[in-house]
Amino acid sequence: MTSKNGVLVNPVLLPAAIMFCSPALNSFVFPKGFMTPTVEDVFALLGLPPNGIMCHPNMDKWETKKYELPNVTLTDFISLQCKSDLMSFQEECSFFLYWICKYLVNVSSTTSVAQFVPIAKNLDSNVKVALAPFFLGHFYRSMFLYSTQQKNSHHGPLWFIQLWVYSYFPKLAPSPKRSQTPHTYGQMWMLGRYVLGSISKFKNYF
Template structure:
């Protein structure tokens, strides 16, 4: 594949297609919004579970959820017009760019190691959530019902409800606008302190919804995990934020989450299409990963009975190698197939602070999986049997190398 492609007459990019205008903001139920009662709930639970959240890699993300952010939909819509489904990347004159697992790690703090298949969570020994809580009318209903309580310590039903709201309302953001059953098993597991590869799961969801936005009724489904694109764009292109920033800035998530943009849709497209090939891609993050910055690293190393440096190398392997990302946010009524997306950091090595090389999209599957999965690869859908086989691989071999 040759770059740049943005000047070609092709329908791969929305830029070259006539599309309907974006829905109004009021219709985007899935964008994460602030809630005062949610903040009250967090303050109460933090006294009991704060240390557990740190070990799970959730503490930074929970802090992010307390901020009532402003979404610049023109910024997101303008950028998504340059998204190419075949390579899960923005096609720019300076080369392809994409959201990497390193970006997700640094901007959310979420773990990249741990069970990353929501549909394969073993629930046999997990606490139950009574059926009376299964069908809430909204996030607000769940939050209000628990945030006003004055218990001395939370019970299991409250912890499950909290995690359910956290991952649905603020992370995966399903279009239903309320907690959904496909994430309930994951919430039950998180409620007892288990560590999951939420960063990997989240990027699979982001790729999926970005592809839906450009492929299925273009721009009519700008939802799900796409809220993350705003922070990502500001981190790589500080010129888009207001007031403009210097290219050398390395901004924290606290700063990025507050920024706004005055660019129109056309302005964003024009800016991104004008990036010269000679421009070095600004790398806002580093491959430096420590247990001090990410407590879940030390916790996972201890649970696996390996030293921290070995686990850090495993995390770097996850970040640097092509692999599959399974998007498990499908209806619990259909657990027979599982959508997946390709992650190929070889297309954008400079984003990882590495020297550019010839891009490669090769995925070397373990021999036992190769024949079984051949028919599924072209459709980007795994069967449940394939997913179970995949889950038995080491965390850093989830089909990748």
């Protein structure tokens, strides 16, 4: 995920939402019309930048620094790369690569994927990368595979469906607890709307 705050998975919501998914249109077909996640939704819910350089295999063509991709499992990836207190280029790229593979894209392979190395190198160089369309492309791919191929398990950022459904259909989302401390403006709004009975105002919190 892209936050330290975990999301309680709703195991029923994902297959129920996929039932409305059209593989031909890559969108959800509801009785009232068509809906589909957009780059704007990804930016609003995850905070991933919608603009910047596009992700492609040659995006680090002019990068002179070399990165050695370790052939280890994701479980041992970080522990083997952290070698000193002083952060090196190799360690920073390894962190970004681990984050992309395990939490953002959720790859099916147990090892890090080499195709994401250029993205990690650009993030390490403080280059603004358009991660929102990159993420959305992988989301559409995983949603298509989930709705067309019957497997025991599927990988990819399918967890985004739950966040997206909750944002557009708040009645399906669990009601926040009154004692819960809001971490985002969205949680403040949900807390005021569904618990306190009125929409929260900015001045009430600051």
